[in-house]
Amino acid sequence: MTNISPVFVLLLGMGTVFFGLFCLIVLIKLMSKVMGSAKTVPAQAASAAAEPVKAKAADIPDRKAFDAAIAAAIATYMGGEPQGLRIRSIKKV
DSSP: OOOOOHHHHHHHHHHHHHHHHHHHHHHHHHHHHHHHHSOOSOHHHHHHHHSOOOOOGGGOSOHHHHHHHHHHHHHHHHTSOGGGOOOOOOOOO
């Protein structure tokens, strides 16, 4: 059995990695050109998606349930119980 030089193993490994990365770059560029040429969103849907949605407090049918869900989510994130949590206001950002 012949001994394989560590330098050869290093160069072969690095060459394989760089060849694989080069192939990924080429495939990504090719896919972006293919997907970019097709129209994916109609003009009417694109203009509707660009308009921001304005929600008012009256738009939420059950405001108390919404407030309870927000309090439970914040309490869970903080690792505590919602009973000791006091939320002074909820504003849409």
